[in-house]
Amino acid sequence: MTKAIRSNVDLWKKFQENCYFENHPCYKGISDFGGQEAVHAIEQFLPIRPDMRISVIGCGFGRETLKLAPRVKEVYGIDVSNTILDKAVTFLSEHGVANFTPALAESYIQTIPSDLDLVFSIVVMQHLTRDLVRDYFVELGKKLKAGGAFVVQFVDEPNVDYNRTDAPEGSGGEPSISWSPWQLVELSRMAGLEMIEIRTHLVTEAALWHWVHFRKAK
Numbered sequence: 001m002t003k004a005i006r007s008n009v010d011l012w013k014k015f016q017e018n019c020y021f022e023n024h025p026c027y028k029g030i031s032d033f034g035g036q037e038a039v040h041a042i043e044q045f046l047p048i049r050p051d052m053r054i055s056v057i058g059c060g061f062g063r064e065t066l067k068l069a070p071r072v073k074e075v076y077g078i079d080v081s082n083t084i085l086d087k088a089v090t091f092l093s094e095h096g097v098a099n100f101t102p103a104l105a106e107s108y109i110q111t112i113p114s115d116l117d118l119v120f121s122i123v124v125m126q127h128l129t130r131d132l133v134r135d136y137f138v139e140l141g142k143k144l145k146a147g148g149a150f151v152v153q154f155v156d157e158p159n160v161d162y163n164r165t166d167a168p169e170g171s172g173g174e175p176s177i178s179w180s181p182w183q184l185v186e187l188s189r190m191a192g193l194e195m196i197e198i199r200t201h202l203v204t205e206a207a208l209w210h211w212v213h214f215r216k217a218k
Contacts, residue, residue: 008129008175009080009105016084038064038122039071042151044199045213048072052117055103055143057136057152058124062088062100068120069097076112078136080105114143119150126155127175137191137214144216150193154179156200156208181210188214 042048052072059065059077061084069075069092077100079085085102092100103111119140125133137150144150160178179187181198188195193214203209 008127008132011175016079016081035063035065035067038120039067041122041153041211042068042118042120044211045151045197046118046149049117053113053115054118054120055112055116055140057119057121057140058127059088059102060084062092062097064120064122065092065100066095066097069099072099074099074101076101076103076108076116078103078105078108078112109139112140112143115145116140116143117145117148119144119148119152121152123153125152125179126177128177129175130177133177134187134190137187137193141191141193141214141216146216147218148216149196150212150214152212152214154184154210154212156180156210157206179210184210184212188212192216 039048048068048071050072053074053076054068054072055076055078056065056068057078059075059079062077065075065077065088077085077088079088079102082104085104089100089102101111119136128136141150155176155178157176157178162178162180162183164177181200184198185195191214193216196213196215198213199211201209201211
């Protein structure tokens with residue numbers, strides 16, 4: 001693990017140990033608020049089937065998993081700390097979810113099996129160093145079945161340095177890394193995946209969301 005990746009992981013461990021989701025104004029504490037957008041996002045690109053095994057990068061306390069798990073066979077949730085994964089297990093168990101497997105970021109390669117149908121992530125990639133994003137795509141790409149897919153959201157903000165690899169040191173806040181469409185094409189190629197589609201939405205006056213659909217060759 002590189003110094004930049006380690007710094008990024010340690011930053012998010014600190015946020016989560018300080019009750020990030022409980023205190024963040026957008027998440028309304030640990031609740032089922034907003035998770036349905038994961039289902040809608042995936043269904044833009046492909047159907048959700050009951051036999052699917054899905055990995056969620058940056059699963060947090062499980063709000064997306066809560067909506068996905070009843071519709072699939074298994075969900076593997078990756079996050080950086082046992083603190084947040086324990087909260088996810090508790091939250092999901094309280095809501096009747098029994099097909100969730102937590103995977104610590106430092107050991108997800110050993111935890112997650114090699115028969116995934118889908119890798120999903122929302123509002124996570126912008127908070128990770130580019131090296132860590134590439135690592136997830138390369139390693140989880142290897143774990144996809146033939147024809148398996150990534151459906152992942154990236155942010156793109158104006159007047160940014162696309163060469164920046166991580167958040168400014170000492171910023172103390174959430175990292176925000178923008179990705180251009182061509183960087184996403186290069187990401188798919190690096191991971192050995194087919195770039196099927198990029199869909200772009202203006203989500204605020206100063207932010208685009210790029211939704212990527214990458215696929216492992218059949």
